[in-house]
Amino acid sequence: METTRHHTATVYVVCDGAVALHDHPKLGIRIPPGGHLDRDELPHECGLREVREETGLDPTLVDDTETVPAPDGEALPTPRHTMLYDIDACADGTIAHQHVDSVFFARADSREIDPADGEEPASVWAWYTPADLRAADIDPDTVQIGLEAIEAVSATSE
Numbered sequence: 001m002e003t004t005r006h007h008t009a010t011v012y013v014v015c016d017g018a019v020a021l022h023d024h025p026k027l028g029i030r031i032p033p034g035g036h037l038d039r040d041e042l043p044h045e046c047g048l049r050e051v052r053e054e055t056g057l058d059p060t061l062v063d064d065t066e067t068v069p070a071p072d073g074e075a076l077p078t079p080r081h082t083m084l085y086d087i088d089a090c091a092d093g094t095i096a097h098q099h100v101d102s103v104f105f106a107r108a109d110s111r112e113i114d115p116a117d118g119e120e121p122a123s124v125w126a127w128y129t130p131a132d133l134r135a136a137d138i139d140p141d142t143v144q145i146g147l148e149a150i151e152a153v154s155a156t157s158e
Contacts, residue, residue, distance in 0.1 A: 082103070
């Protein structure tokens with residue numbers, strides 16, 4: 001059986017030393033904003049669009065990608081991580097569906113969550129400090145990457 005792979009983008013949004021996570025209704029875990037790339041959409045564009053839709057925030061990517069002098073091209077923001085997640089498995093245990101996830105970090109100027117119509121309500125969102133991340137029952141990848149995001153955003157603010 002062939003595995004279906006979808007490209008997704010995730011953004012760990014940081015404000016005042018905390019990262020925004022929400023309770024994902026289908027997955028039953030807490031994760032940052034993100035989703036599937038639309039046709040002809042670049043990963044960083046998708047990530048920022050998903051943040052705006054899901055949270056109402058207008059973040060700025062924290063990107064240290066080197067520029068490249070290309071007459072007919074440009075260097076795209078480099079994801080901090082590229083993750084492969086198993087989403088669905090068949091009865092025999094083979095993986096039917098995976099997400100190839102480009103993970104970015106961003107800074108927001110506000111913690112006020114105001115989702116677009118049709119998105120999960122603001123009440124499913126919370127801001128997690130490093131201590132909160134370490135103390136909460138959150139998947140280890142989300143904790144590690146959340147801590148990295150807080151550190152990276154804090155380092156660019158100094």
